[in-house]
Amino acid sequence: MSIRIGILGYGNLGRGVEAAIAHNPDMELVGVFTRRDPASVKIATAGVSVYHTDDAEKMQDQIDVMIICGGSATDLPKMTPKYAAMFNVVDSFDTHAHIPEHFAAVDAAAKKAGKIGLISCGWDPGMFSLNRVYANAILPDGKDYTFWGRGVSQGHSDAIRRIEGVKDARQYTCPVEAAVESVRAGENPELTTRQKHTRECYVVAEAGADLARIEREIKTMPNYFDEYDTTVHFISEEELQRDHAGLPHGGFVIRSGKTGDGTHKHIIEYRLKLDSNPEFTGSVLAACARAAYRMNQDGQTGGKTMLDIAPAYLCAQSGEELRAHLL
């Protein structure tokens, strides 16, 4: 029998999860849940219905895992604990600083309901976190580096769009190649924010807008840009559509450490190069839904992160198959 999945929220990430389920024959999409009018939402999977979120409660015996595709700022802190009281749930909560309190809320709700509440799945937090933990466990005497990009930051793109005179914008976060190479060479550099990443902005300005002012406002924007070397390119709307329509992303997690008397250095590197951030994140969420279902079947309950998942739970193959072919 397949694992019956619900998707709550149908933006870029919800569509990414839907696409991932189609690649996993042991999973079945039961429904998409939305806060909008269900009649206004058209989904990609033939024969699957769109429901209002209010209907989810009545469908507890039809769904094994609900994947919650909301924003971390306001949606998930409310939604994940709420639905963890009804379903095994998976989310991609990514506000690192607030993970402990989000975990506590989801853990309480999931434990009470006898369900699994799996939070902060994706690639960072998620696969990058796993690689930080594995590398720290193996090389306790070492130093961690995380680089992001080259990829589109939606938060930074939105920040540019809020400037007066800006019609549209796309911001790429780029790792500084020299810094990555120094880390890879085991030089253990101390790197400032500016030395690790640069920011590239592609901006469509409104006709007659003061370009110099827009550029200045971007480059001096606190938190978002002022600590970085930022370049601003003004382009046409056509160029933005043609050259910057995608949502690529990726990055590197590197740990550099020593063993023995310190003579021997070791570099552990994990790297992602993603054509579509939401489709990759959705694929991680789908694998996590499989794990959440299986862990709950095995009697586990409560709040979890990817650090609590035995890797075999994520993969469709059996333990025997994994030992014979992938170990």
Place this chain on the structure above:
Amino acid sequence: MSIRIGILGYGNLGRGVEAAIAHNPDMELVGVFTRRDPASVKIATAGVSVYHTDDAEKMQDQIDVMIICGGSATDLPKMTPKYAAMFNVVDSFDTHAHIPEHFAAVDAAAKKAGKIGLISCGWDPGMFSLNRVYANAILPDGKDYTFWGRGVSQGHSDAIRRIEGVKDARQYTCPVEAAVESVRAGENPELTTRQKHTRECYVVAEAGADLARIEREIKTMPNYFDEYDTTVHFISEEELQRDHAGLPHGGFVIRSGKTGDGTHKHIIEYRLKLDSNPEFTGSVLAACARAAYRMNQDGQTGGKTMLDIAPAYLCAQSGEELRAHLL
């Protein structure tokens, strides 16, 4: 209280484990066990005794985890099941083709004793296996590539040493850079054995030996060299000692996959660059010993691999600390 560790076997790997324990304050080395005369074995850790393997049985209440540092060909198939009947055990069994039967033997012994029998820990099998499983779980529609090196293969070095007229030798396995780059570019190449790796041999010949014959015998040796492009360098004993004394290794695991309608490609890459293969492998075994102890404390028993370990078990920090700082 620290986790009390025994090391069984004191070759390169046993010394690597010993070095790793010194970097992990939550672990304590209780003793090294050897089949040789204990008086003949001098270890690095002050104040720790060397025992004969026959004494291990009497020390079951003094040791939480026994790390078994033997060879995969003949030692581990006997030793790991034997000691799994007395201790939580960890080994680095690396004959991929025989993992299923080794797992079955260790599983039976460990289950009966109520212990954990954790096999095939290290980097391949081990960290590379984990990365193959994670990447397969996330991108079911894709292709795996594993490259090894540049690093010393002890098996291939030994094979050269068995040739008449060879005094000493060191063999490096090297990934073909063009193949790695093609995989990284998402080209999904079909690669033959020859296209993936080359073999570099540094050979010290006995005085007056027929160098042309030695080179020919190396290059045509079945299984070891005949399917590869192999280069042979004759060097002096001094040069071998000066330039090739270490045991570096490493490699790459790359999965290239597609999501959605196939438009979007993703590359997941895991890379190790190790100055000392035995010290790195020993560091993985030490982390695995921590996990074996904790899993057993949590009531788990039986045969396990790294695919069955929730990553948080490997790391000294608590779940709260990991969620706050590494997630």
